[in-house]
Amino acid sequence: MNILVCISQVPDTTTKIAVGTDGKTIDKTGVKFILNPYDEFTIEEGLRLREKFGGTVTALTIGGESSKEILRTALAMGVDKAVFVKDEAKDDSYSIAVNIADVANSMSPDVIVVGRQSIDYDSFGMASMVGELLGMASISVVSSLSIEGTSVTAERDVEGGKEIVQASLPCVISAQKGLNDPRYPKLPDIMKAKSKPIEERASVVSTSRVQTLAMELPLSKRVGKILGDSDSDIAELVRLLHEEAKVI
Amino acid sequence: MSTIVVFLEAKGSEVKRSSLEAITAAQGIAGGGSVVGIIVGGTSANVEKTGEYGLHSCSIATHSLLNNYSLTAVAATVAQFAQSVGASNVIFPATVTGKELAPRVAIKLQAGFIPDCVALDVQNGSVIATRPVYSGKAKITVKITTDIGVYSLRPNVFTARTINGASPVQIKDFAPNLSNDDVKVTVSNIVRNEGTLDVSEADIIVSGGRGLKGPENYHLIESLGKVLGAAIGASRAVVDAGWRPHGEQVGQTGKTVSPNLYIACGISGAVQHLAGMSSSKVIVAINKDKDAPIFKVADYGIVGDVFDVLPKLTAKLTH
Numbered sequence: 001m002n003i004l005v006c007i008s009q010v011p012d013t014t015t016k017i018a019v020g021t022d023g024k025t026i027d028k029t030g031v032k033f034i035l036n037p038y039d040e041f042t043i044e045e046g047l048r049l050r051e052k053f054g055g056t057v058t059a060l061t062i063g064g065e066s067s068k069e070i071l072r073t074a075l076a077m078g079v080d081k082a083v084f085v086k087d088e089a090k091d092d093s094y095s096i097a098v099n100i101a102d103v104a105n106s107m108s109p110d111v112i113v114v115g116r117q118s119i120d121y122d123s124f125g126m127a128s129m130v131g132e133l134l135g136m137a138s139i140s141v142v143s144s145l146s147i148e149g150t151s152v153t154a155e156r157d158v159e160g161g162k163e164i165v166q167a168s169l170p171c172v173i174s175a176q177k178g179l180n181d182p183r184y185p186k187l188p189d190i191m192k193a194k195s196k197p198i199e200e201r202a203s204v205v206s207t208s209r210v211q212t213l214a215m216e217l218p219l220s221k222r223v224g225k226i227l228g229d230s231d232s233d234i235a236e237l238v239r240l241l242h243e244e245a246k247v248i
Numbered sequence: 249m250s251t252i253v254v255f256l257e258a259k260g261s262e263v264k265r266s267s268l269e270a271i272t273a274a275q276g277i278a279g280g281g282s283v284v285g286i287i288v289g290g291t292s293a294n295v296e297k298t299g300e301y302g303l304h305s306c307s308i309a310t311h312s313l314l315n316n317y318s319l320t321a322v323a324a325t326v327a328q329f330a331q332s333v334g335a336s337n338v339i340f341p342a343t344v345t346g347k348e349l350a351p352r353v354a355i356k357l358q359a360g361f362i363p364d365c366v367a368l369d370v371q372n373g374s375v376i377a378t379r380p381v382y383s384g385k386a387k388i389t390v391k392i393t394t395d396i397g398v399y400s401l402r403p404n405v406f407t408a409r410t411i412n413g414a415s416p417v418q419i420k421d422f423a424p425n426l427s428n429d430d431v432k433v434t435v436s437n438i439v440r441n442e443g444t445l446d447v448s449e450a451d452i453i454v455s456g457g458r459g460l461k462g463p464e465n466y467h468l469i470e471s472l473g474k475v476l477g478a479a480i481g482a483s484r485a486v487v488d489a490g491w492r493p494h495g496e497q498v499g500q501t502g503k504t505v506s507p508n509l510y511i512a513c514g515i516s517g518a519v520q521h522l523a524g525m526s527s528s529k530v531i532v533a534i535n536k537d538k539d540a541p542i543f544k545v546a547d548y549g550i551v552g553d554v555f556d557v558l559p560k561l562t563a564k565l566t567h
C-alpha cells in the first residue's frame with residue numbers, strides 16, 4: 001500500500017499570540033513551533049496501515065525551512081520517506097491543497113491521511129479539498145477506519161452520533177482523536193532520523209484565492225461579575241441569568 | 249444583480265436553525281440581490297418557513313443518486329445549482345456536513361473559500377469575512393479574490409431574523425445531472441446517541457471538569473442540566489480519564505460550541521478548552537479557585553465548591 005501522510009507545523013498550543021509588524025500574521029519571534037497535534041494521529045495511522053498491508057509511508061509538509069523539523073519527527077516515528085515543499089504562504093489552504101495534490105499525482109497513493117484540522121488556521125477542509133482536486137473519495141473527522149481489499153469503512157463523529165461511511169480506494173481521510181494512539185519516537189530513532197534524506201520539491205505556484213486584510217486579537221475581554229457561594233449569591237446569579245443576560 | 253445561494257439542512261421536519269442563520273447572514277451581504285436556498289434529498293421539512301427569513305426561492309434537489317447521503321454527489325449538486333443561478337456567493341452552515349461539503353464545492357466552482365466565519369460584512373462592494381484563528385486567540389479579516397466566494401458560518405453566532413411582510417418563498421425543483429462516478433462516498437448508517445442532546449446542537453450546556461472528582465459525581469451536572477434542558481459537556485481531562493464519552497468533549501480536540509449559556513463547573517479553563525467554548529454568548533464559571541483562568545472569560549462566576557454550589561443552584565432553578 002502506498003501511503004501519503006500530510007503534516008503541518010504550528011505554534012505550540014500554549015503560545016501567546018502577538019500580531020506581527022505586517023498586521024496580518026503572527027509575530028514569530030520566540031514562538032515555539034511543534035508538529036500539529038492532530039498530525040500525530042495522521043502519521044500513526046500511516047504507520048499502522050503499513051504494518052497491516054505492507055508498502056511505504058511518505059510524509060509531506062509544505063512550509064518554511066524550519067518545518068523540516070517535523071519531517072524528522074515523522075522519520076523518527078518510522079515513515080520511510082520525507083518530502084519537503086518550500087512555501088511560506090501558510091494562510092491559504094487552497095495553495096497547500098494544490099501542492100499536496102501535485103505530490104500525490106507523482107506517487108499515486110492508495111491512501112492519503114491528513115489531520116482533522118491544523119491548530120493554526122483551523123480550516124478543517126484539507127481532506128475535502130485534496131479529494132476534490134484529485135477526483136478521489138474523502139472522509140473527514142474519522143475516528144475509526146477499516147480497509148478490506150479496496151473497500152473502506154469509516155466512522156465519523158457527527159452532531160448527536162456517528163456516521164458510518166463507505167468508500168473505495170484511493171481515498172483521503174482526516175484523522176480525529178480516537179483513531180489511534182500515537183507512538184513516541186525512541187531516542188535511537190530520533191538520532192538516526194537526523195541523518196536521513198529529505199526530498200525537496202518546488203512549490204507549484206498557484207494564485208491565492210483569499211487575501212488576509214488584517215489580524216487582530218479579540219478585544220472583547222469579558223468583564224465578569226464574580227460572586228461568592230452563599231445562598232444569596234446563588235440567588236443573585238439566577239436573577240442575573242434571568243433578568244440581565246436573559247438566557248434562562 | 250447578484251444571487252447568493254444558501255445550503256440548507258433539515259433535521260426531521262424542521263430546517264435547522266444554523267441554516268436560518270445563514271439566510272439572515274446572506275441577506276446582510278445581498279445588497280439588492282436575491283438569496284436562494286438549495287436543500288438536497290427527499291426532504292419532508294417545512295421549507296415554507298424559510299420565506300419568513302427572506303429566502304426568495306428554495307430549490308429541492310432530487311435524484312435517485314441522492315437518496316442516500318453522498319458527500320461527492322451532494323457537492324456536485326450544489327455546484328451545479330450555484331452555476332445554474334449564476335451565484336456570486338455560496339454560504340454553508342459550518343456544521344459537520346457543511347464543513348466537509350463547502351471546500352469541495354469551492355474547488356468545483358474554482359472559488360475562494362473561507363471557513364468558520366463569525367462575521368460577514370460588505371466594504372466597498374466586497375464581502376469581508378471575519379474568522380477566528382489560533383484556537384480563537386486571534387481573528388483575521390479575509391477577502392476572497394475570485395469571482396465566486398464560498399463561506400461557512402459558525403453556528404449560533406449569527407442571529408436568524410424573520411422579516412416583517414416577507415413574501416412567501418417560491419418552492420422549486422432542481423434536477424442535478426449526476427452519474428455513478430459522482431458517488432464516491434456514501435453514508436451507510438447513522439448511529440444516534442439515543443436520548444441525549446448533543447453539545448453542538450444545544451442552547452445551554454452544562455460542562456464538568458476534573459473538579460467533579462469522579463464519574464460518580466456527574467449526577468450533579470446532569471441534574472442541573474435537566475432543569476435547564478441543557479446538553480452535558482466535559483473537559484478533556486474528564487474524557488481522557490474515561491468518566492465521560494468522547495462525544496461530550498468541548499475544546500480544541502472536541503467540539504466547538506457557541507450556546508447562549510455555557511456553565512463550566514470545576515473546569516480550570518485551559519486554552520484548549522477555551523478554544524471550543526469562548527464564543528458562547530454567556531459564560532458562567534463555578535470553581536473553587538478564584539484565580540482559575542476560566543474566570544477571565546466568564547460573564548458570571550461563582551467562587552465555590554461544586555459539591556456545595558451545584559445542588560443549591562439546581563434547587564433554586566427548580567422553583
Ligand SMILES: Cc1cc2nc3c(=O)[nH]c(=O)nc-3n(C[C@H](O)[C@H](O)[C@H](O)COP(=O)(O)OP(=O)(O)OC[C@H]3O[C@@H](n4cnc5c(N)ncnc54)[C@H](O)[C@@H]3O)c2cc1C
Nearest residue numbers: 457458459483484485499500501502514515516520536554
Ligand atoms: C493538543 C491538546 C489538545 C487539548 N484539547 C483539549 C480539549 O479539546 N478540551 C479540553 O477541555 N482540554 C483539552 N486539552 C487539555 C487541557 O490542556 C487541560 O488539561 C484540560 O482542559 C483540563 O481539564 P479540567 O479543567 O477538567 O482539569 P484541571 O485543569 O485539573 O482543572 C480542574 C479545576 O477544577 C477546580 N476544582 C477542583 N475541585 C473543585 C471543587 N470541589 N469545586 C470547584 N472547583 C474545583 C480546580 O480549581 C481546577 O481549576 C488539550 C491539551 C492539549 C495539549
Ligand SMILES: Nc1ncnc2c1ncn2[C@@H]1O[C@H](COP(=O)(O)O)[C@@H](O)[C@H]1O
Nearest residue numbers: 006008062114115117118123124125126
Ligand atoms: N502546510 C501543510 N503541509 C502539509 N500538510 C498540511 C499543511 N497544512 C495543513 N496540512 C494538512 O491538513 C490538515 C488539516 O489542516 P487545515 O485544513 O489547515 O485545518 C492538517 O492536519 C495536515 O494534515
